[in-house]
Amino acid sequence: MRSTRVPRARTMAIATVATGLLAGGITAGALTADNSPDTTTDTVANAAATQPGKLPAVKGLKFTLGDRSVKLDWKKVAGADGYRIYAEYSCDNMPISTSSYQLIKDHPGKTTQWTHQNIKRVCVNYAVAAVRNGRQGVLPSIGKRVMISMPNRDHTAAAQQFFTTAPRSGDQVARTRVAPGKDRGIVLARAYIRNKTGFTDAIGDHRSWTAEPAASAKITVAWNTGTGEVAAYAHRSCAVGTAFPSGSVEALCRDALPLAFVSDAASVGDASKDARNLISVSGTNSGGLFVGVSAMNSWERTCVGKACVGPGFGRINARLALSPSKDTFAASLTADKFPAWEIVRYPHFVQGAPLGEARIIGFRDQTEIGDLTSGRQSTCTSKGPETLQFTNPMFC
CATH class of the missing domain: 2.60.40.10 (Immunoglobulins)
Structure with missing residues (x-):
């Protein structure tokens, strides 16, 4: 020395x-x-x-x-x-x-x-x-x-779930890309059937609000804002199920229908005979994303030859616009009033967060299953700053 x-x-x-x-x-x-x-x-x-x-x-x-x-x-x-x-x-x-x-x-x-x-x-x-x-x-x-700042564990889990690993048994995933932009993390927009009643618990995702990256949803669109990767993920559909403290039990399950990216999914109506989950995505000049959804339960149609039968629930139809707002996004959702929606952001890096961090852009609750075909959609917007809690309802 x-x-x-x-x-x-x-x-x-x-x-x-x-x-x-x-x-x-x-x-x-x-x-x-x-x-x-x-x-x-x-x-x-x-x-x-x-x-x-x-x-x-x-x-x-x-x-x-x-x-x-x-x-x-x-x-x-x-x-x-x-x-x-x-x-x-x-x-x-x-x-x-x-x-x-x-x-x-x-x-x-x-x-x-x-x-x-x-x-x-x-x-x-x-x-x-x-x-x-x-x-x-x-x-x-x-x-x-x-x-x-260190890598966010929730961001890592979401990246693995939607962009790198094969889907779970019975589920479907499809992937595409838009132009990469400022790294604001991974954003999930997902429609799920909330367990508000015995009936919706039986046919739905057996849960309420959550920011868990791998939570069940009828349809999820995941966007890695830094890389431009976009994934659509559909969970299998079960006719009977319920939630227990230790997890959910399901029966009479069918594999999710195939996923396809199309030019304008939200314009596909309930009368469509296309037995697929349809998604459209496009980047905006400001660094945002437009999303269209027309998704269908795999129990919705059973066909023998040209004869098809089903419960007539209808398709999940929605348009979502995500617009940059500082380090996050403002959201505008026009969708059927059923099922529920949640929009969650996982920052890529977080300060001193060893267990992960999820930011809630907005939630929208559901009404009754009949609103899948009633034509009564609602337009909801994120009403303020994102939160760390699971209770950030959108303004409708």
């Missing part, structure tokens, strides 16, 4: 201050991006702060978050020929004195930014000091805290 040369008359004073700082917890070596020691760093990092003519404190420290990385920017200090970046990795509620921070980067030159990469902690507290001729200026007594 190399020493910084100082005038002989000041050697004793600097040594005394350096000893006190080390006793207070500042590590003599720097830490690189992967938090391993760098023994080439100055051993008396903050000692010169006690000397006459010391450099003032660095101001304007700001952060830009990436995937397990933090880009630091600060204001230039006149006369500085370098900077030192310190960090401490606790998430304590009380601010931590910089006397316990570690020197993680000796940053020579007048550049006032640096990126800390490959961070393996949830929180980092930062402080920056200016340096001139090897002598460090004032280090703030308290640093600034950042919650580190």
